[in-house]
């Protein structure tokens with residue numbers, strides 16, 4: 001017998017332009033189970049159409065009169081001549097998918113209430129089959145106010161307006177007039193862009209599969225991070241979020257990071273508790289991994305990010321915790337002011353692990369695809385690596401230490417490049433700079449250690465600038481208005497001959513003086529500008545964009 005929750009939180013009444021709709025008769029708090037319903041009719045998803053029609057007709061005819069009337073009042077967008085065809089038409093229009101507790105034997109089913117809740121693309125409730133209790137449930141995704149219509153999402157994935165409208169018209173026979181579909185053109189375009197990007201990143205994660213999360217874990221994590229950000233821009237409780245969190249949990253667990261895996265598991269489960277209840281399959285399946293993430297089938301593939309479950313930091317503020325959680329590689333500011341000097345900024349100067357991949361869809365560096373489907377680059381970046389070892393084996397090969405202190409390997413593969421970046425230039429202890437790595441034609445070797453470069457970046461900020469008419473002495477650090485500059489670079493300032501000598505010998509100016517004037521160095525210092533109007537090349541100062 002069909003059953004619904006006893007105390008209904010809604011009334012079914014006319015909604016202008018939509019026929020009947022479910023209207024909240026009280027305030028419904030987020031996470032509330034609005035509906036919990038047993039099926040009226042069920043039929044196999046696949047098989048002979050005539051058999052399916054017979055199965056349905058037999059069940060409809062066996063229903064008590066009131067339920068039969070209820071069934072016949074449901075919408076049907078398919079033409080019919082016989083009762084059997086009419087029943088089949090209703091079923092094709094409104095049936096909902098169910099399956100057994102093992103996630104097998106997919107079938108279709110008719111529910112007296114759940115099948116009649118209207119659609120909205122920005123739905124406030126989540127519908128779903130709970131295989132665990134064998135009921136169809138509807139949960140409030142956010143607080144629903146009294147007199148507000150309760151809506152669910154009829155489509156599978158999120159898509160742009162045009163696609164949504166076309167599918168809703170074809171499959172369900174109506175034109176959606178929800179808030180999202182009624183946005184003015186510009187806002188609608190923004191919303192579409194957001195949804196398309198989610199789809200695109202989702203697809204990239206899916207295509208990468210297990211291999212992707214093992215070979216490029218940080219990259220995949222950046223995709224997930226962006227998806228979460230995009231969902232939250234529109235709705236902090238979007239029903240897509242648990243899926244993203246579970247992706248993140250799997251990336252961490254597969255790479256041995258149990259602490260972060262646990263936190264992401266918690267977030268996924270918390271989301272599913274809201275959208276499906278604490279007895280739904282996803283919660284039942286994943287909740288145990290919050291306590292024992294090492295029992296997850298993906299644990300043990302890779303050990304590179306190893307942490308213990310207990311390594312979740314307890315003393316971080318919210319922002320620092322998110323930085324930790326998403327493995328954002330943030331350098332410590334070297335400046336007393338707390339700002340990060342240009343070359344230490346990991347967005348324009350990513351570590352090897354943070355480099356965008358060859359797909360060119362990394363949201364940090366690429367925007368929307370243009371008409372040709374090519375993702376347009378939206379900002380500069382440059383890989384910096386100190387040469388630890390170099391040898392030529394058909395091509396120049398470099399072993400590099402990156403800005404995070406990790407080793408990386410660089411091989412130049414184009415003939416043209418060998419000319420530009422000859423083996424003769426490569427020297428251990430010098431730094432190679434690769435613009436838009438791995439696009440190797442944008443590479444340059446800087447004759448200084450990476451550490452010296454980073455220090456120079458800090459010093460340059462402090463010393464090369466005039467603040468309220470005063471400059472800082474590179475030797476003693478005092479500030480003053482009348483100082484001598486270094487006659488070679490004309491950039492560093494000294495209050496006395498003694499200070500200049502100290503700066504030159506003891507504070508390393510000797511090693512970097514030549515660099516300070518270097519157009520490429522100065523160009524790199526400006527690489528973090530928010531403006532992007534085309535790629536730049538070495539030599540940065542001369543060729544420009």
Ligand SMILES: [Zn+2]
Pocket residue numbers: 120121122164176177178179180181
């Ligand atoms: Zn809509």
Ligand SMILES: [Zn+2]
Pocket residue numbers: 473474475476477478494495496499
């Ligand atoms: Zn001085």
Ligand SMILES: [Zn+2]
Pocket residue numbers: 486487488489490491492509513514516
């Ligand atoms: Zn100098």
